[in-house]
Amino acid sequence: MATLEDLQKRVQRLDDIKQIEKLQRIYGYYRDYGEWEKVVDLFSDKAESAEECDYGVYRGKEGVRRYYIDLLKGGKDAKPRTGYMSIGMQIQGVVTVDPDGVNAKGRWYGFFIEARPTLSLHEGELRQLWAHGVYENEYIKERGTWMFRKLHFFLNFRTPYEDGWLKTPVVGHSGPSLEVPPDAPPTTWHPYPFGYHLPVHFKHPVTGK
Amino acid sequence: MDIAELDRLEKEVIRLEDIQDIEHLQRKYGYYFDNNMWAEIVDLFSEEHTESVEIADHGVFYGKKGIRRIYWDMFAGGGKPRQTPPWMQFIVMQIGGVVDVSPDGRRAEGRWQTWLCEAKPYGAFPRQEWLHGYYENRYVKENGRWLFSKLHWNNTLCSPFEDGWLKLPLMGWMPLPDPDEPPSATPTRPAITSLTTSGTR
Numbered sequence: 001m002a003t004l005e006d007l008q009k010r011v012q013r014l015d016d017i018k019q020i021e022k023l024q025r026i027y028g029y030y031r032d033y034g035e036w037e038k039v040v041d042l043f044s045d046k047a048e049s050a051e052e053c054d055y056g057v058y059r060g061k062e063g064v065r066r067y068y069i070d071l072l073k074g075g076k077d078a079k080p081r082t083g084y085m086s087i088g089m090q091i092q093g094v095v096t097v098d099p100d101g102v103n104a105k106g107r108w109y110g111f112f113i114e115a116r117p118t119l120s121l122h123e124g125e126l127r128q129l130w131a132h133g134v135y136e137n138e139y140i141k142e143r144g145t146w147m148f149r150k151l152h153f154f155l156n157f158r159t160p161y162e163d164g165w166l167k168t169p170v171v172g173h174s175g176p177s178l179e180v181p182p183d184a185p186p187t188t189w190h191p192y193p194f195g196y197h198l199p200v201h202f203k204h205p206v207t208g209k
Numbered sequence: 210m211d212i213a214e215l216d217r218l219e220k221e222v223i224r225l226e227d228i229q230d231i232e233h234l235q236r237k238y239g240y241y242f243d244n245n246m247w248a249e250i251v252d253l254f255s256e257e258h259t260e261s262v263e264i265a266d267h268g269v270f271y272g273k274k275g276i277r278r279i280y281w282d283m284f285a286g287g288g289k290p291r292q293t294p295p296w297m298q299f300i301v302m303q304i305g306g307v308v309d310v311s312p313d314g315r316r317a318e319g320r321w322q323t324w325l326c327e328a329k330p331y332g333a334f335p336r337q338e339w340l341h342g343y344y345e346n347r348y349v350k351e352n353g354r355w356l357f358s359k360l361h362w363n364n365t366l367c368s369p370f371e372d373g374w375l376k377l378p379l380m381g382w383m384p385l386p387d388p389d390e391p392p393s394a395t396p397t398r399p400a401i402t403s404l405t406t407s408g409t410r
Contacts, residue, residue, distance in 0.1 A: 002219045004210060010222050014229060092236045092303045107240065109302050111324070132300060132326055156300070157326075164370035166296065166328045166337035193328075195295025197244040205234050206252050206354055 016097045019146045020104055020139050028090035034080050036073040040065050044140050044147040052153040054173045054189045056182025063183055071180040074122045083126050085115040096202050105201045108135040118172035131158040134198045157192040165192050227310045230355045231317055231348050239303040247285035251276055255356040258349045265364040268388020300326045317348040331381055337370040363394050
């Protein structure tokens with residue numbers, strides 16, 4: 001029979017997975033609502049980076065703030081635009097907690113229903129879009145709370161509702177911002193139809209490889 | 210804490226671990242499938258206790274032998290190097306898992322739904338489709354690890370991106386050569402065939 005100490009460790013691991021799943025899903029709701037300050041607060045002060053699509057790598061907590069507030073929000077006082085929508089469903093989480101119980105990784109699919117401009121981030125005619133991609137994120141537990149250490153979203157496609165990924169794989173992406181430049185260029189900008197498969201972080205559950 | 214209480218607690222922890230492991234097993238299957246990691250998929254199925262695999266109208270394949278035939282011989286082309294066009298895409302999102310573990314903790318069943326974004330050739334023409342389907346799968350625990358013992362994905366719709374499900378519910382026909390049995394369920398009537406929800410066995 002298991003010892004009490006053994007069971008406590010095992011319950012802790014399960015609890016950690018649930019807390020991280022919740023963190024990732026809460027991130028999804030905040031981003032859907034454009035609550036970018038709350039998104040920034042989900043990151044550790046020791047955050048490594050945030051990188052999405054072809055926007056490039058924003059390093060450190062300060063980089064995370066520049067990415068979400070200065071770039072995506074359009075400045076701290078920017079108001080949400082009427083009709084703008086970006087719903088990003090956080091799907092199929094596989095969360096792996098390190099044996100230390102302090103670090104973890106997670107893979108998720110993001111599937112998006114959007115109404116946003118495509119010629120620039122904030123200006124121009126709204127288009128209705130489908131988008132899909134993969135997250136490979138890292139988490140860290142500080143003072144009993146799980147936070148993002150690193151967020152990486154690989155974009156597979158972002159296509160007009162009328163066209164689809166086969167006809168128009170990507171719209172709305174013209175490289176890193178000149179006004180809010182990233183700290184490094186994008187690491188994995190190989191959207192559809194490259195046939196690129198973002199490597200999985202997790203071990204095979206049977207072979208352990 | 211007395212021994213009986215500790216024993217009860219351990220059983221409860223094992224049940225939660227089992228559900229978590231099975232959810233991860235199913236989701237990893239999804240990522241492996243979408244990344245064309247066919248050897249990894251074969252290893253997710255029990256060597257001794259695999260009943261069958263059935264996907265859409267591909268037909269039923271029995272046993273671990275059937276697993277190797279469909280995933281390795283056919284999907285992976287037997288491991289021979291080959292040029293698949295990079296635009297061919299299978300994204301099968303694994304959503305809404307309901308997992309029931311048997312009281313003895315050795316077997317389990319899981320129901321999932323899936324939403325797909327695909328692109329594949331139809332004859333000479335590249336086409337893009339939306340698909341939806343349900344899984345009714347079975348799992349078995351061997352040496353402390355959960356494996357698939359049965360996988361069944363039933364196709365609700367496979368529609369051209371341009372038309373939608375009402376206009377064209379099911380495009381194409383995808384039988385594979387020499388299945389052990391023909392498809393067991395028709396795709397357009399999921400509610401009245403094999404897809405009634407089932408509880409713990």
